[in-house]
Amino acid sequence: MVKIAPSILSADFSKLGEEVLDVEKGGADYIHVDVMDGHFVPNITIGSLVVDAIRPVTKLPLDVHLMIENPDQYIPSFAKAGADIISVHVEATPHLHRSIQLIRELGVKPGVVINPATPVSTIQHVIEDVELVLLMTVNPGFGGQAFIPSVLPKITEVRSLVNQTGKTIDVEVDGGINPDTAKQVVEAGANVLVAGSAIYNSRNRQNAIDMIKGSL
Ligand SMILES: O=C(CO)[C@H](O)[C@H](O)COP(=O)(O)O
Numbered sequence: 001m002v003k004i005a006p007s008i009l010s011a012d013f014s015k016l017g018e019e020v021l022d023v024e025k026g027g028a029d030y031i032h033v034d035v036m037d038g039h040f041v042p043n044i045t046i047g048s049l050v051v052d053a054i055r056p057v058t059k060l061p062l063d064v065h066l067m068i069e070n071p072d073q074y075i076p077s078f079a080k081a082g083a084d085i086i087s088v089h090v091e092a093t094p095h096l097h098r099s100i101q102l103i104r105e106l107g108v109k110p111g112v113v114i115n116p117a118t119p120v121s122t123i124q125h126v127i128e129d130v131e132l133v134l135l136m137t138v139n140p141g142f143g144g145q146a147f148i149p150s151v152l153p154k155i156t157e158v159r160s161l162v163n164q165t166g167k168t169i170d171v172e173v174d175g176g177i178n179p180d181t182a183k184q185v186v187e188a189g190a191n192v193l194v195a196g197s198a199i200y201n202s203r204n205r206q207n208a209i210d211m212i213k214g215s216l
């Protein structure tokens with residue numbers, strides 16, 4: 001069962017509530033929220049206030065992707081705002097295990113994220129502690145970038161690491177996912193597909209989601 005997680009980064013922020021509802025009605029499984037700090041990545045986007053604002057709008061799980069330095073400082077505010085999943089980058093936290101434990105202690109599902117150039121070995125020792133592994137298929141910072149195919153073997157590597165645990169752990173991919181790239185990432189082992197521009201730049205979001213699902 002492949003899940004679709006539209007990224008609200010490409011939504012119309014002047015009517016964010018409607019934009020969230022539109023993809024929920026269109027068949028989305030998660031709402032992906034991209035949090036950027038202008039330090040870890042060269043862009044500034046959404047804070048916990050926005051998570052708080054969209055929480056009552058949707059029943060779907062809020063999948064919060066933290067692209068920020070010192071995530072431990074901000075994890076409690078995202079948990080309080082109603083995040084269901086909070087993912088931290090291995091490249092952005094000096095004490096990865098501590099960040100994951102903090103997320104879990106706050107009653108939120110922890111996820112771990114790796115950039116395209118970061119090896120899978122960096123998450124080997126926390127795999128039992130997370131509910132989700134997110135592989136970036138673009139360099140984080142912006143929506144609408146081109147998919148990086150060299151990540152494909154890493155997806156397979158993560159899938160086999162996950163299978164060895166015997167646990168249900170999502171393998172999510174993020175960046176450049178569209179009807180042309182979705183099949184490759186699913187064949188490689190992904191089961192959650194983040195898509196921003198491929199869904200929100202389309203006038204009919206249900207159709208855009210169906211196009212991705214239909215391509216698999
Ligand atoms: O984390 C992200 C960027 O850092 C976004 O989730 C990602 O870029 C989604 O946008 P698109 O589908 O347009 O590539």
Ligand SMILES: [Fe+2]
Nearest residue numbers: 034065174194
């Ligand atoms: Fe993201």
